[in-house]
Amino acid sequence: MNLKKILIATKNPGKAREFRSFFEPRGFKIITLNDLENPPQIIENGRSFTENALIKANALTKKLQTTTLADDSGLMVSALNGEPGVFSARYAADHDDAANNQKLLNKLVNVPNEKRDAIFHTTLVVTSPNHQPLIVEGEVKGYILQQPAGHDGFGYDPLFYLPQFYKTFAQMSVAEKNQVSHRGQAIKRLAEKFDDWWE
Numbered sequence: 001m002n003l004k005k006i007l008i009a010t011k012n013p014g015k016a017r018e019f020r021s022f023f024e025p026r027g028f029k030i031i032t033l034n035d036l037e038n039p040p041q042i043i044e045n046g047r048s049f050t051e052n053a054l055i056k057a058n059a060l061t062k063k064l065q066t067t068t069l070a071d072d073s074g075l076m077v078s079a080l081n082g083e084p085g086v087f088s089a090r091y092a093a094d095h096d097d098a099a100n101n102q103k104l105l106n107k108l109v110n111v112p113n114e115k116r117d118a119i120f121h122t123t124l125v126v127t128s129p130n131h132q133p134l135i136v137e138g139e140v141k142g143y144i145l146q147q148p149a150g151h152d153g154f155g156y157d158p159l160f161y162l163p164q165f166y167k168t169f170a171q172m173s174v175a176e177k178n179q180v181s182h183r184g185q186a187i188k189r190l191a192e193k194f195d196d197w198w199e
């Protein structure tokens, strides 16, 4: 965040696109793990979003002595007692969005629409060599459709429906999704708090 360059400890291009959409118009450049020659292997074995985001951000701050932002997020479905939660990326198979979405649909096959509510959660953590971590969160409520709709976005976006917009996340532009999403809300909170934290 110094020098108007933000290093994000993510390999997920979908997340990167959403961060870019917010920060680039504000004059920042976004760099991710995919831009590094030797990215560290990061094992996300925390029990909470916060633990995992701290693991990711600290891995880069340790390795490069630099300020780093990490995002750990996931979907919590009420009818499944909060599943897949921190296991969202590896629910059916590791980072296989189609398989993960299909598993979710299978688990909810007999659940009626009004009981298919879910929360998308993001925890963002910023670490720096000489600061305590800055931690912010964002959440949004929606419903899991009975079949996918839309082709934009990533992950569970085609199944996550927002009744107030009559759309899934996969039917929204990046800018539109950022206006309402868990990640968009967390980014706004981060932007509000960052300057005081950095001082």
Ligand SMILES: O=c1nc[nH]c2c1ncn2[C@H]1C[C@H](O)[C@@H](COP(=O)(O)OP(=O)(O)OP(=O)(O)O)O1
Binding pocket: 009, 010, 011, 012, 015, 044, 071, 072, 073, 074, 075, 088, 089, 090, 095, 153, 154, 155, 156, 157, 169, 181, 183
């Ligand atoms: O806005 C979203 N729209 C749809 N799906 C989403 C979203 N946000 C997170 N998700 C899914 C993707 C992944 O299956 C899991 C997060 O896992 P999470 O470890 O945080 O991200 P990741 O492994 O894809 O990238 P990385 O850890 O390198 O940042 O929840």
Ligand SMILES: [Mg+2]
Binding pocket: 044, 089
């Ligand atoms: Mg991950």
